[in-house]
Amino acid sequence: MTSISSAVLGxxxxxxxxxxxxxxxxxxxxxxxxxxxxxxxxxxxxPFDYAKQDLMNGNAPPGWPxxxxxxxxxxxxxxxVIYGARTSLSVSATAISISVSxxxxxxxxxxxxxGFFERAVMTVVDLTWSFPDILIxxxxxxxxxxxLTSTTFAIAIAYLAxxxxxxxxxxxxxxxxxxxxxxxxxxxxxxHILLKHLLPNAIAPVIVVGMLAIxxxxxxxATLGFFGLGAQPPTPSWGAMMSSGTAQLFLSPWVIIFxxxxxxxxxxxxxxxxxxxxxxxxIRDRIKGA
Amino acid sequence: xxxxxxxxxxSKRFTISGGPFRKARAMHAVNxxxxxxxxxxxxxxxxxxxxxxxxxxxxxxxxxEPSNGSVKLxxxxxxxxxxxxxxxxxxxxxxxxxxxxSAIDPRYTIARAVMEPFEVQxxxxxxxxxxxxxxxxxxxxxxxxxxxxxxxxxxxxxKQRVGIxxxxxxxxxxxxxxxxxxxxxxxxxxxxxxxxxxxRDDLGLTYLFISHDxxxxxxxCDEIMVMYLGRVVEALPDTNAAARHPxxxxxxxSTFAPDPKLRRIIxxxxxxxxxxxxxxxxxxxxxxxxxxxxxCRNETPILSTQDSHPVACHHPL
Numbered sequence: 001m002t003s004i005s006s007a008v009l010g011x012x013x014x015x016x017x018x019x020x021x022x023x024x025x026x027x028x029x030x031x032x033x034x035x036x037x038x039x040x041x042x043x044x045x046x047p048f049d050y051a052k053q054d055l056m057n058g059n060a061p062p063g064w065p066x067x068x069x070x071x072x073x074x075x076x077x078x079x080x081v082i083y084g085a086r087t088s089l090s091v092s093a094t095a096i097s098i099s100v101s102x103x104x105x106x107x108x109x110x111x112x113x114x115g116f117f118e119r120a121v122m123t124v125v126d127l128t129w130s131f132p133d134i135l136i137x138x139x140x141x142x143x144x145x146x147x148l149t150s151t152t153f154a155i156a157i158a159y160l161a162x163x164x165x166x167x168x169x170x171x172x173x174x175x176x177x178x179x180x181x182x183x184x185x186x187x188x189x190x191x192h193i194l195l196k197h198l199l200p201n202a203i204a205p206v207i208v209v210g211m212l213a214i215x216x217x218x219x220x221x222a223t224l225g226f227f228g229l230g231a232q233p234p235t236p237s238w239g240a241m242m243s244s245g246t247a248q249l250f251l252s253p254w255v256i257i258f259x260x261x262x263x264x265x266x267x268x269x270x271x272x273x274x275x276x277x278x279x280x281x282x283i284r285d286r287i288k289g290a
Numbered sequence: 291x292x293x294x295x296x297x298x299x300x301s302k303r304f305t306i307s308g309g310p311f312r313k314a315r316a317m318h319a320v321n322x323x324x325x326x327x328x329x330x331x332x333x334x335x336x337x338x339x340x341x342x343x344x345x346x347x348x349x350x351x352x353x354x355e356p357s358n359g360s361v362k363l364x365x366x367x368x369x370x371x372x373x374x375x376x377x378x379x380x381x382x383x384x385x386x387x388x389x390x391x392s393a394i395d396p397r398y399t400i401a402r403a404v405m406e407p408f409e410v411q412x413x414x415x416x417x418x419x420x421x422x423x424x425x426x427x428x429x430x431x432x433x434x435x436x437x438x439x440x441x442x443x444x445x446x447x448x449k450q451r452v453g454i455x456x457x458x459x460x461x462x463x464x465x466x467x468x469x470x471x472x473x474x475x476x477x478x479x480x481x482x483x484x485x486x487x488x489x490r491d492d493l494g495l496t497y498l499f500i501s502h503d504x505x506x507x508x509x510x511c512d513e514i515m516v517m518y519l520g521r522v523v524e525a526l527p528d529t530n531a532a533a534r535h536p537x538x539x540x541x542x543x544s545t546f547a548p549d550p551k552l553r554r555i556i557x558x559x560x561x562x563x564x565x566x567x568x569x570x571x572x573x574x575x576x577x578x579x580x581x582x583x584x585x586c587r588n589e590t591p592i593l594s595t596q597d598s599h600p601v602a603c604h605h606p607l
Contacts, residue, residue, distance in 0.1 A: 178392040182456065185351060187380035188410040197395050 015204070018280035025276035028269040035266060039085040048076035050083040051234040059252040069254040071244065080236040081258050087237040088266070091148060091230070092217030095155035100210040102156070103163025108202070110164070111171030112194055121164065129161035137220055138229070146229040154224065155217050166209055170202035170286065205283045208274060215270030222263050238263050293365070294464055294496040295327035300349055300359035302342075317566045319345040321520040322359070324595070329463075332490065332497040334511030336504050336541065338563060342520040343500045344388070347468045350498065351383055352376060363464065381411050384457035388469040390449035394441040400427070400452055401437040407459040426455040431485055447478035451485070458489065466498045471506070483510060505545045516541065519566055519574040522593055524601045534601040536579050573604070581605045 019025045038045060047065070054074030062069040068077040106125070110118040128136060137154035144150045174180065175198070183193060218238075224230040225239025233240070238259040245256030278284050300323045308314035320342045327333050335343050348354045350361050352368050361368045363383060371379060387393045394403045401423045408415055408422075415422035424434040430451040441449060450470060457465060467486065471479040483506070490497060501507050507514055507529075514526040516538045524535040533539040540559050561578040564570070573579070576586040585604050593602040 178387045178389050179395045181353060182385070182387055182393050182453070183395075183406065183410070185353060185380055185385050186407045186410045186456070186460075187377035189377065192410060200397055201395070 015277060015280045019273065019276040021280070022276060024272055025280075028272035028276065031265070031269045032273060035085060035269070036089065038082055039089050042083050042086050046076075046079035046082050048079045050075065050079040050236050052076075059248060059255070061252070062254055068258050069252065071241070071255045072248060072252075077241075077255060077258055080241055081238070081262050084236040084238045084241060084259060085262065085266075087148070087225075087231050087235060088218050088221055088239075088263070089214075091152050091221045091237075092155065092214050095152045095221075096159060096210050096214050096217050098152070098156040099159040099213070100163050100206060103160050104167045104199070104203075104206055106160075107164040107167025107169075108171050108194060108199060111168040111175065112190070112198065118168075122168070125161045125164045128157070129165070133158040133216070133220055134223055137224060138227075141224060141229045146232065148231050148235075151221060151224050151230045155220050158220060159213050159217065162213065163206060163210065166287070167202055167206055170205060171198050173286075174198050174201050204281055205286045208277045208281060208283065209287060211277065212271060212274035215267040215274070218263060218266055218270070222259075292329050293326045294329040294363070295350065295498070296360075296362040296365070297326070297350060298324050298360045298362075300324070300346070300361065301357050302345055302349055302354065303357040315567050318520045318569065319566065320349060320356075323517075323520075323522050324359075324593075325515060325522065325525065327464075327496060327498060329496050330494060331513065332499055332511045334499045334501065334507035334514045335517060336501055336507050336514060337517035339502060340563065340566070341517045343502075343517055344468055345520075346517070347385065347466045347498065347500055351380075351385055351466060378411070381407070381413075381460040382462045383464040383466070384460070384462040385466045385468060386450070386453050386457050386470045388472050390446055390453050390473065393453045394449060394456075396441055398441070399437065400432075400439050400441070400444070403441070403452060404455045404459055407456060411460060413460070422459075426459055429458065429489070430455045431481075445478075446474050447481060450474060450478075450482055454482075454485070454489070458493070461493070462495075464496050464498070466500070468500045469502065472502070479506075486510075504541050519563065519569070521574065521602065523575065523603070525593070525599070527599050531599060532607075534599060534606040535575075535603045536581050536605075536607065537575050539607055573602075581607075 016029075020029050047067075052075065054070065057066075057070055057074040058072050060066055060070040060074070062077075066076050066078065068081065070076055071080070106121055110121040136158045137151075140154040140157055141150050144153070180193060180197060183197060188196075221230060221237065222239030222242070225237040225241075226243040228240065228243060231237040231240055241259040242256045245252075245259070249256060278287065300320060301318065302320040304317045304319055306315045306317070323346060325333070335346065337343050345354070349356045352361065352371075356369070363379070368376070368379070394400075398406070401419075404423055404426045405415075405419055407413075417425075423437050427434045427437065432448060432451050432455070436444065436448070441452070444452065454470075470486070471482050474482065486497070487510070489495060497511075499507065499511055509529075511529060514529060515522050516524040516526070516535065518537050524533065524538045526533075526538070533542050544558070559578050564574060564577060570587075572585075572587040572589060573582070573591050576582040579586065583605060589604070591602040591604050594600045
């Protein structure tokens with residue numbers, strides 16, 4: 001475990017600081033840090049209670065005191081967008097963490113042990129990959145019912161294939177390296193080979209692709225929220241806010257525009273920063289190889 | 291005169307399974323190889339690339355499972371060992387690899403790489419870890435100051451010295467050297483070879499030295515086995531022995547002498563090495579052999595075992 005965490009720490013020390021080296025990386029990275037801080041400290045930042053209704057003051061345009069206006073129930077849109085960042089980021093980050101962990105375990109086992117186990121895992125994984133992410137997530141939510149937990153698991157399953165394939169490709173490539181054979185010849189157990197050599201060398205591209213996938217996860221969470229399958233009212237999520245805004249699209253467009261802008265800017269920032277990380281780590285080829 | 295290693299009828303067949311549109315094919319990478327390696331001696335294995343030298347090394351160390359035959363280390367059969375026994379036994383039989391550039395994990399410092407054998411075997415060095423790292427690096431002629439470097443900061447020769455230090459960390463008695471100098475510059479080659487000679491004398495090691503370079507093998511080894519397409523075709527009892535097999539003769543004839551007075555026309559071998567898949571009956575060298583007769587194309591010659599200079603040829607020189 002120490003070597004895995006040190007691998008991640010090593011990634012942070014060198015590659016992340018290099019990703020911050022370009023102005024694009026600095027802007028995207030700075031925005032993401034700000035966003036995470038906003039999500040964490042949301043309860044202390046929001047100017048109004050995100051759930052407090054003020055029906056006399058519904059659909060108020062942006063102005064004072066509601067900087068981004070109010071929705072049909074008179075709830076402050078700014079407060080709800082800020083609080084929605086919590087939902088979107090935590091659901092997406094949790095889902096992708098589950099996806100990365102399970103995908104790495106499956107992919108590493110498949111790549112290392114090979115044979116029937118590998119074929120079984122890869123067949124199932126390729127099968128799920130041949131469906132669009134949203135379809136898999138929808139089927140899953142339809143089975144276990146709407147809510148934040150099921151959204152999280154649905155997103156985790158929708159992206160599982162990608163991390164399993166990527167990890168397996170890394171492990172298969174590394175297995176042919178001389179240092180693996182040399183370490184086996186020292187008398188190393190399979191667990192030593194996997195945990196001390198294969199995974200630490202395979203982890204960087206998987207982590208970076210995982211970071212990029214958080215952006216996709218935010219979009220998927222918003223989509224499920226838009227269908228009313230994600231966070232249940234009154235908990236705000238960007239997707240659900242847009243969904244409720246469609247009814248007054250022309251009367252009060254700010255209700256749908258601001259959460260939409262939040263999704264777009266966040267995803268752009270995640271992708272830009274992810275690209276900078278890939279460049280800094282020089283792993284573009286290894287990611288494409290999957 | 292105890293035998294460190296006894297190899298009997300060792301064979302490895304790789305099969306490519308058939309499908310609806312192709313038939314299954316078998317490739318004999320190593321075919322019926324038998325020899326003894328006497329403790330403290332250096333046996334060389336020479337042959338062209340693809341003749342099964344490296345497969346033979348991996349079969350002997352049981353890094354791949356043989357299809358047939360047995361390997362005994364100090365008289366005990368390696369194929370009878372359980373995986374756990376085999377892992378413990380590996381401390382006594384180590385290997386130096388051809389490609390020093392990928393022989394060390396790029397994430398490991400040199401100190402961590404040379405201490406990994408102790409970690410893997412659950413052993414403690416006699417002194418502190420730092421002392422052991424210094425001792426090992428000194429032993430292979432590396433500056434102990436390199437201990438905290440990463441592999442990419444080292445030259446090929448330095449990396450190969452690290453590979454040797456790793457192999458010797460657990461004080462094995464048998465070292466298999468799989469073309470340890472093939473990817474190094476000539477000047478560095480000489481340094482590595484003299485290091486290996488010195489280590490053999492200091493530590494009383496037994497070497498199996500695999501190379502495609504006949505002149506290097508003749509310089510370094512006590513006995514030489516010549517391989518052609520998975521078979522041993524000749525076992526030279528000493529390095530000055532004259533070739534009896536036409537293939538060995540051609541190999542010896544193809545080495546260049548660094549003396550313009552000895553300049554001569556080298557008659558290169560004609561033809562290509564046949565495909566190791568589905569070998570025809572008879573001697574594998576028959577198609578390229580100047581002495582080939584009808585019997586060579588029908589009957590596979592057997593390496594005599596009684597002879598002091600065994601050769602697998604119907605018409606030896």
